[in-house]
Every structure is written in structure tokens, then in C-alpha cells.
Amino acid sequence: MDESKGDVHLFGPPLVAQEEPAASIDPQLAPGSNGGPQVDEMVEEILRLKKEQNAVILAHNYQIPAIQDLADFVGDSLGLSRQAEETDAETIVFCGVHFMAETAKILCPEKRVLIPDPSAGCSLADSIDVESVRAWKAAHPGALLVVYVNCSAEVKAEADYCCTSANALKLIEAIPEDQQVLFAPDMFLGEYLREKTGRDIKTWLGECHVHAAIGPRDVQRMWSERPEADLLVHPECGCVSSVMWHAAIGDLPEDRTQILSTQGMLNVAAESESEEFLVATETGILHQMRKLNHGKRFFAVKEDAECSYMKMITVDKLLRTMREGVYEVVLAPEILEGARLSIERMVAIA
Numbered sequence: 001m002d003e004s005k006g007d008v009h010l011f012g013p014p015l016v017a018q019e020e021p022a023a024s025i026d027p028q029l030a031p032g033s034n035g036g037p038q039v040d041e042m043v044e045e046i047l048r049l050k051k052e053q054n055a056v057i058l059a060h061n062y063q064i065p066a067i068q069d070l071a072d073f074v075g076d077s078l079g080l081s082r083q084a085e086e087t088d089a090e091t092i093v094f095c096g097v098h099f100m101a102e103t104a105k106i107l108c109p110e111k112r113v114l115i116p117d118p119s120a121g122c123s124l125a126d127s128i129d130v131e132s133v134r135a136w137k138a139a140h141p142g143a144l145l146v147v148y149v150n151c152s153a154e155v156k157a158e159a160d161y162c163c164t165s166a167n168a169l170k171l172i173e174a175i176p177e178d179q180q181v182l183f184a185p186d187m188f189l190g191e192y193l194r195e196k197t198g199r200d201i202k203t204w205l206g207e208c209h210v211h212a213a214i215g216p217r218d219v220q221r222m223w224s225e226r227p228e229a230d231l232l233v234h235p236e237c238g239c240v241s242s243v244m245w246h247a248a249i250g251d252l253p254e255d256r257t258q259i260l261s262t263q264g265m266l267n268v269a270a271e272s273e274s275e276e277f278l279v280a281t282e283t284g285i286l287h288q289m290r291k292l293n294h295g296k297r298f299f300a301v302k303e304d305a306e307c308s309y310m311k312m313i314t315v316d317k318l319l320r321t322m323r324e325g326v327y328e329v330v331l332a333p334e335i336l337e338g339a340r341l342s343i344e345r346m347v348a349i350a
């Protein structure tokens, strides 16, 4: 599939290693941590303990800037899973939400996986539980269950395949055309996949409260102010079907309108010759975009699109994690085993 500009696509780039983290963090960039010289000291201690313990720090693109800046790798769900799978480190410290740390544990059951705050959840993952998914499967015998990575390990253990926003389309395209698919839990991504492929996909009615709130009116308002910008939209957004429709009929320029994972957005931001970008996703990603692309300008389609779960990971909590070894992700052996195949399939899809 063509990944160049002009085609709505979902594929993210390979993850890029961060430069050696700077011990100095601009306190202005560290909401949620204590700010100032104290942050510098905490960061120094975190980096020292990381070396001492042979640990790697992985951070999602929505983390607070201070966490992004000290992490070894910053990326999307797929890229971070791959980093977890490939690392030689003995301990993986996951700065993200709980299902992401669980995914790392499923890929590396022999490693210690830590999350600085285990209550960093996900509204989308919470929109489906294992009993409901079993009942849904039972009502559709013969259908394949594809789950988006934003769900619990127990739900993943029920699935045939798992995917992320970076490889969902490719996965659906690889499934035989006459095969019915149950897709959970994100309805906007599921609907996007159905519209793009024309496949027989039944979608669970789950949503992420942050992305669902980014609607067609937000896009319309920002677009009318900056019609020269590239429009980058995460497929969990409430506006995704409307954006596809308007791009198809020419209201939005097809060659500057793309539906992408967070890392896919960063890739386009780096490669596009445009100087302005409208970004429809959680606003934490703007930090990476601005940091990596001096001279380009990035605007949130919805400025208050903030995931409070992602922001629960702060520098002081991370320091505690490094000092005390809390909180370790532990999964029952049958869940680890049950979820492994669908996750391994997810990581294998380029």
C-alpha cells in the first residue's frame, strides 16, 4: 500500500531511539511533576538508577514532556511493543497506561515490567470486559475476533488477532474477504476499517473519551482558520468518518488529509513539506512534533484533548519506581499464555 502523502493510511514508521537524555529538563515542559531544580535532581537520579539496574524507559507519545525527554524510546503502541520485545535490558519501565505495560509483559514474560502508577487506565480499554467479549463471540460463531491493543490482557486472551492503529488496516486486508470479523473495542476505528475495506466487520460500541470528543466541528473550525495546513487525524477520533467523507468529496484536500497512528503522525510531520499541521489526537504528541521539527507549526484540533490517565505518570512517581521497584506488572500464567499469540501476530505485522 502506498504510504506516501495523498493516501489515507495507518502505517507508522520504525521507532527512533532518543538521543542520550539530557539531565536538564525545562520545568515549563513538565506539568504534573514538581518543576524546577528538583526535577533536574530527580532526573539525574532516575538515569543513574536506570544504568545501575540495566533498565530501559519506554514512554508513549502522550506522556508529559519531562517523561518524554528522559525516556530511552518514545513512540506509539506498536513501536513501544517492538522495543520491549527487542530490548536486552532486564527491567522495562513503562511510562504509559496499564494495557501498554501489560502488553510489554506478555511479550517479555521473563523480564521485570514496571509501571509508575498502576491506576493509569484507559477509558477505551474499560469499555469491554472478558464476559461481554465471550458472549459476543458466542453470538457470532465462525467470526474472527480482532481486538485493538487498547484492551485488557484477559480480553486479548480471547482474541484471534490484536492490532494497533499503525497496522489495523493491513491486518484486516490480510484476512480472507469472506470472513466475518468482530472488531473491539473502538467503534470509530472499526467503522474506519469497514469503510476503507468494505469488509463484513461488526464493531463493538466502545470509545476513548478523549478522541471521541474530537468532532467534525472542531476540524471544520480549525480548517477554516488554516486551509494550507496538513490535517493529521488519529483513527479513534469522533471526526474520522466525517474527515474521510469530506476528503473523498474534495471539501478537504485528499493529499493533505491523513489518518494515522501517533508515530505515523510524527513521520508525516518530519517528511511533509508543509509548514503547518492540524493535529487531531491527544495533545501530548505536540511536544515530540515541535521538538523534532523546528520551523514547522503544529496546532491541536482540540486544545483540551488531554488524557488524564497518561498524565498520571510523573517524574516523582518514576523516581519512586526506580528506587522501590514498584509497581510490577504481574499476570496469571494462563492469561500470559492466552494473550501471547494475538500480541505476537500484532508485532509481526509491519
Ligand code: 13P
Pocket: 061, 075, 076, 077, 078, 150, 164, 165, 166, 208, 211, 236, 260, 261, 262, 263
Ligand atoms: P497509538 O498506538 O497511535 O500511539 O495510540 C494509542 C492510544 O492510546 C491512542 O489513544
Ligand code: SF4
Pocket: 097, 121, 122, 123, 124, 125, 150, 208, 209, 210, 211, 236, 282, 307, 308, 309, 310
Ligand atoms: Fe485510552 Fe484514550 Fe487515553 Fe489513549 S487517549 S490511553 S485511548 S483514554
